[in-house]
Amino acid sequence: MAATQSPLIIALDYPDLASATALADALDPARCRVKIGKELFTRVGPQAIEAMHRRGFEVFLDLKFHDIPNTVAGAVEAAADQGVWMVNVHAAGGRRMMEASAERLRQRGLSTRLIAVTVLTSMADDELQEIGVAGDAMSQVERLARLTQQSGLDGVVCSARESERLRAICGEGFLKVTPGIRPATAATGDQRRVMTPEAAMAAGSTHLVIGRAVTQAAEPMVALAEIERALDAG
Numbered sequence: 001m002a003a004t005q006s007p008l009i010i011a012l013d014y015p016d017l018a019s020a021t022a023l024a025d026a027l028d029p030a031r032c033r034v035k036i037g038k039e040l041f042t043r044v045g046p047q048a049i050e051a052m053h054r055r056g057f058e059v060f061l062d063l064k065f066h067d068i069p070n071t072v073a074g075a076v077e078a079a080a081d082q083g084v085w086m087v088n089v090h091a092a093g094g095r096r097m098m099e100a101s102a103e104r105l106r107q108r109g110l111s112t113r114l115i116a117v118t119v120l121t122s123m124a125d126d127e128l129q130e131i132g133v134a135g136d137a138m139s140q141v142e143r144l145a146r147l148t149q150q151s152g153l154d155g156v157v158c159s160a161r162e163s164e165r166l167r168a169i170c171g172e173g174f175l176k177v178t179p180g181i182r183p184a185t186a187a188t189g190d191q192r193r194v195m196t197p198e199a200a201m202a203a204g205s206t207h208l209v210i211g212r213a214v215t216q217a218a219e220p221m222v223a224l225a226e227i228e229r230a231l232d233a234g
């Protein structure tokens, strides 16, 4: 598997392997990574990972584990044993859960990147209040990013709106993987904290997760080429 320098991660949010491989066959593993999330993995299982590895892609397994420390550490280890490039947990699972997961990878000498979801990009301040979070999204992301870094993980999932702040407090090397990426003309859909690809990179995102703006486009490869052009110009 060739490591790519591209920040792009294409979210393969499909209900079957045929649809996912059809898009993957049009993509170039030298120009992006792919993300396998809950829908595809629940329907297809590890075969989806194997199919992407056979095509030369590095895979982000986005299952957002959130459970007791022993259970999550085991799940993270299982993901890493399948050779994925990146896997994630929910930072809200807490310090001991994150430390146990990071420690498990270290003990086994596994190089899979481990990151934690701070606040879902579909949520804004009003929804956070509803679930009992007193502050705004920015302060909650900041709190969980600090905890994630102290727990020994490689980075976080956040929105690009928080990337600049996290670059300042957690440093350049701490990964800022940002979904909620929308070219100016794309529909926002269920996402609330969005940013354009070029603005996200300028703000300090290290990786951009792009799903429907490409996968649901009339011509996915044209949509992707436009995003790449915007990034090159930026």
Ligand SMILES: O=c1ccn([C@@H]2O[C@H](COP(=O)(O)O)[C@@H](O)[C@H]2O)c(=O)[nH]1
Pocket: 011, 013, 037, 117, 119, 120, 121, 122, 157, 158, 179, 180, 181, 191, 209, 210, 211, 212, 213
């Ligand atoms: O906070 C988060 C964490 C994960 N995601 C995932 O990223 C993609 C985004 O897809 P779009 O179609 O570009 O909106 C999707 O797989 C989510 O599960 C997220 O959006 N926000």
